[in-house]
Amino acid sequence: MTDVPATPSLIAQTAAPAPHVRGYWGNVWNRLKYDHVTLFFLVLIIAVILSAVFAPWLAPFDPNKSSMAARLKPVMFKSFYLGTDEQGRDILSRLIWGGRTSLVMGISPVFLATVIGGFFGVFAGYAGGKLNTAIMRTMDVFFAFPSVLLAVAISGSLGSGLVNQMITLTIVLIPPICRVAETATSQVRTMDFIDAARASGAGTMSILFRHVLVNVMSPVMVYSSTLVSASILLASGLSFLGLGVSPPTPDWGLMLSTLRQSIYVQPLVCALPGVAILITSIAFNLVSDGLRQAMDVKA
Amino acid sequence: MWLYAARRIVFTIPIGLGVTLICFALIYLAPGDPIQSLLPPDATAKDIAELKHVYGLDKPIPVQYVIWLGRALTGDLGMSIQTNKPVLDEVTRAFANTFTISVISVILAMAMALVLGIVAAFHVGGWADRVATAVAVLGISVPTFWLAVVLVILFAVELGWLPATGMGSQGSNGFSWFVWEQAKFAILPIVSMTLTPLGILMRTTRSSLAEILSQDFIQTLRAKGLSETAVVKHAIRNALPQIMAMFGLQLGYLVGGSILIETIFTWPGTGFLLSKAILTRDIPLLQGTILVLAMAFVAINLIVDLLQTLVDPRIKRA
Numbered sequence: 001m002t003d004v005p006a007t008p009s010l011i012a013q014t015a016a017p018a019p020h021v022r023g024y025w026g027n028v029w030n031r032l033k034y035d036h037v038t039l040f041f042l043v044l045i046i047a048v049i050l051s052a053v054f055a056p057w058l059a060p061f062d063p064n065k066s067s068m069a070a071r072l073k074p075v076m077f078k079s080f081y082l083g084t085d086e087q088g089r090d091i092l093s094r095l096i097w098g099g100r101t102s103l104v105m106g107i108s109p110v111f112l113a114t115v116i117g118g119f120f121g122v123f124a125g126y127a128g129g130k131l132n133t134a135i136m137r138t139m140d141v142f143f144a145f146p147s148v149l150l151a152v153a154i155s156g157s158l159g160s161g162l163v164n165q166m167i168t169l170t171i172v173l174i175p176p177i178c179r180v181a182e183t184a185t186s187q188v189r190t191m192d193f194i195d196a197a198r199a200s201g202a203g204t205m206s207i208l209f210r211h212v213l214v215n216v217m218s219p220v221m222v223y224s225s226t227l228v229s230a231s232i233l234l235a236s237g238l239s240f241l242g243l244g245v246s247p248p249t250p251d252w253g254l255m256l257s258t259l260r261q262s263i264y265v266q267p268l269v270c271a272l273p274g275v276a277i278l279i280t281s282i283a284f285n286l287v288s289d290g291l292r293q294a295m296d297v298k299a
Numbered sequence: 300m301w302l303y304a305a306r307r308i309v310f311t312i313p314i315g316l317g318v319t320l321i322c323f324a325l326i327y328l329a330p331g332d333p334i335q336s337l338l339p340p341d342a343t344a345k346d347i348a349e350l351k352h353v354y355g356l357d358k359p360i361p362v363q364y365v366i367w368l369g370r371a372l373t374g375d376l377g378m379s380i381q382t383n384k385p386v387l388d389e390v391t392r393a394f395a396n397t398f399t400i401s402v403i404s405v406i407l408a409m410a411m412a413l414v415l416g417i418v419a420a421f422h423v424g425g426w427a428d429r430v431a432t433a434v435a436v437l438g439i440s441v442p443t444f445w446l447a448v449v450l451v452i453l454f455a456v457e458l459g460w461l462p463a464t465g466m467g468s469q470g471s472n473g474f475s476w477f478v479w480e481q482a483k484f485a486i487l488p489i490v491s492m493t494l495t496p497l498g499i500l501m502r503t504t505r506s507s508l509a510e511i512l513s514q515d516f517i518q519t520l521r522a523k524g525l526s527e528t529a530v531v532k533h534a535i536r537n538a539l540p541q542i543m544a545m546f547g548l549q550l551g552y553l554v555g556g557s558i559l560i561e562t563i564f565t566w567p568g569t570g571f572l573l574s575k576a577i578l579t580r581d582i583p584l585l586q587g588t589i590l591v592l593a594m595a596f597v598a599i600n601l602i603v604d605l606l607q608t609l610v611d612p613r614i615k616r617a
Binding site for chain 2: 142145148152156157260267271277278286289
């Protein structure tokens, strides 16, 4: 009976295989893969965005073409799948085109506010001391207003219109993002690797971009994604009050406002724009929640 | 404790001043001259200059701010351009209307949120938790003005049980909570206002309770033989500061953000006053209303902060 010598080749053949390194985003996707609710609503959001982008080809009718004979028709009336509004325009087409305005109003203020608020927050968090206090106290004054009140106040002063509405929403969204960014930056700033970078001779700008920003970006972006749904709701609320785009541009909030006069005639049709807002808002909320869980960020 | 309270109150003053600054600066955002809307188009330059002098608009802006602030602190918020009545009277009357329905809504929301939140936190992952979370997501995603319209369609148009608009047949003068004929006007506004605070409060309750339940002292309490009800009481006592903070915040949001609901139901509150002021460009009324609402929000937050220290003395925020 002879022992099998443990030759190097045998060991090499029986050694464990090299571990497959997935990286951070690989891990995130792995967690997301099993979250069916988030995936479903993510697909829904992509569908809404695509339908808004391809609105000219997707909408069955011209959203501005009114017809006095076909006013306030119910759902599934001839080829008007979702009925018509008080001027005879097809509701489905107006909803698809309105998605453009509503999505732009939901996403761009959040994007702008993330850039501006993130900049101020990181600046305040990294600078510390008096500069930090000055910036954060200014943000506190804006926090002293409820968001709807602030939005209505600024919007009421600036006037209606798409650009004014975007400015209003951006201003309303900057303070919370700034606060989250400042908190995150203050925490990162105290970490050892920043000191190590400075000791190895890195300049402030280099530290900010390569070390601070990379670590702060994650909680800030996750927080911003939770604000998209609030931004959509605020934007449609402002349009409902007449402070947004002016008619005849299709917009979900504006449609709800003009259709409100006709609830005694066609109640179901009048509730439809709100359903669109509700579904989009729920979708963004659930996806941002799922993203937060998958990225395992405690923001 | 009193020192902390005094310090907290003193810290609120600069924020209050900042709020007044923003309220004052708002009218300068507005395009167009406020004087133009008061005068006929053929007014001469002399008339315009005279009117400017009467309203004090010809002084430099910082001086205008100080004068306005001084008057506001003594209670003189100017005269409404539309109705020529003192702004303070109109705003205080409207504020009472808004505050009552807001308080009732938040208390209702908190009662339901506590029940749902406790059930959800004690059965994390179970079906009760899922239902409660679904309600919460619905609450924070629903556009309240749409919910109000849907409720009007259901209860006023289809069923005809409740009135669609107004505050009673004689308006706010004849309104009484104890007479069904008048009180039924308040039901739909309150129900529409309750869903969003319900969602947010339920989420807060559930997350803070779940965090507390995972701590060691809960295990100790159970190990020493405490009944589950008593454990629940201990857990809630610890979660109370956070829940209270959210309660105050939601009350403030409802009071300040009631404009949409009040426009739909023509409920004569501060929100309705705001929308009227925006439509008619009534600057004194707009400024006065925003000032009062923002100050109310700051005051509510201050009171909730102080109450938090009362409930949990470990909290000390400078």
